[in-house]
Amino acid sequence: MHEPTAPARGATLSPESIGQAVYDAIRHCAVTLRPDYREALEEARTAADDDSPHGARAARVLGQIAENARIGAADQVPICQDTGTVWACLEAGPDMMVPGDAFRLVDDAVARAYRDGALRMSVVRDALLDRANTNTNAPAFCEVRLVPEPGARLHVLLKGGGSDNASRVVMLAPGAGPEGVIDVVLDCVREKAANACPPLVVGVGVGSTFDKVAGLAKHALLRPVGGQPQSAKAAFFEDALLERINALGIGPAALGGTPTALAVHVETAPCHIAALPVAVNLGCCAMRSATIELSGGAL
């Protein structure tokens, strides 16, 4: 991964540097279980109670996930056969210039990374009208965010189909309150966790608009497990929700026991007086993402 460098004011991001960052991130992520997830997994293994109902099976699955991460890194093979779609978010601060063709070389980088890395091609040309495989894993799904922090960085997430399919957006009435939000998350986990490869990282977005709330949930997955919540209030909500999710007893691989989730990450936002949008994006036990610092002109 690239070392961060301080950009000069007005530095322009180049399509070349963004393409290179995408390529490097894909090659790295496909074979690497995210380090923060791996650490939380080890903590869960230490805390596991083999004598509880389903405990021996849960411990065995957790051990297999850890062993899988080791094999992926040692042999440089994908830790999951679903090497995902490529989701990328370019974050640029006030000191950076983002050209209109910033993503011009991204799809080419995706095609090269998936070919060179012997990864799986999992993208079709059109969801409805033409489900032929593009055979390159392009296009990537990209967005730009303008943020107050200086500098620029690229977040890259390889998202498997199983866990993304197990996600949802619900537009609650404000009267549903925090308990309504909790119910949406618990229903989603209860119904869909078995398809999403637990132990999960549960990304929850609350607020903004119908289209943006799903983005909040997705961004919540980027925060490192054990990382700083948005606020003390959010931290309290996350802890309470994690406890209730793990009380479901779904367990690793949904074969019983604990943990069902290693973390709940909640991102909240303002919204309309009539709205309480909620989104849940489930992150699987092959959590793969990376953040790469960019600098204008230097790459």
Add this chain to the structure above:
Amino acid sequence: MSLRIELPCPRAALAALEAGDEVLLSGALYTMRDAGHQRALECLGREGELPFGLAGQALFYAGPTPPAAGRPLGSVGPTTASRMDFATPALMEAGIVACIGKGKRAPEVVRACQSTGSVYLAAVGGIAALLARHVTASELVAWEDLGTEALRRLTVEDLPAYVAIDAAGRDLYRAVEEGAL
């Protein structure tokens, strides 16, 4: 204790399995996913039987990555099985004896396991580098145009899985879910 199963095998050899048992699979598995199930159903409707000698075989709901690290497949693991629910009862009636995937199945699949004496096995999702170490050969059988969804014949050795639905209709996922509430 893990039970060893040699595939292909007659349904009688699966009758003693109970939901929750850990099994180690050796022998032949055929990869088939969403698009393959549609084609298999079409063949079945047209010909009245399963194509490519699939009767009596076991299906693995998996789309592997290409060969890597000197292995026939870089990584391979189960996809969500419920997406195949629309076809599974018909395929079991036509002779599929076992299928391997992840996640809960529809009641129709439980009934099909019971009525045909077939089983649904769960492999752990997200450990595909580990599972690929249990694959000793991979051979393209048909539907190459489907890419990773093509029909492949894998030879496996001690591939770990769990009995999720047994031939008596017991359902491990359901048991976990009910114990949880």
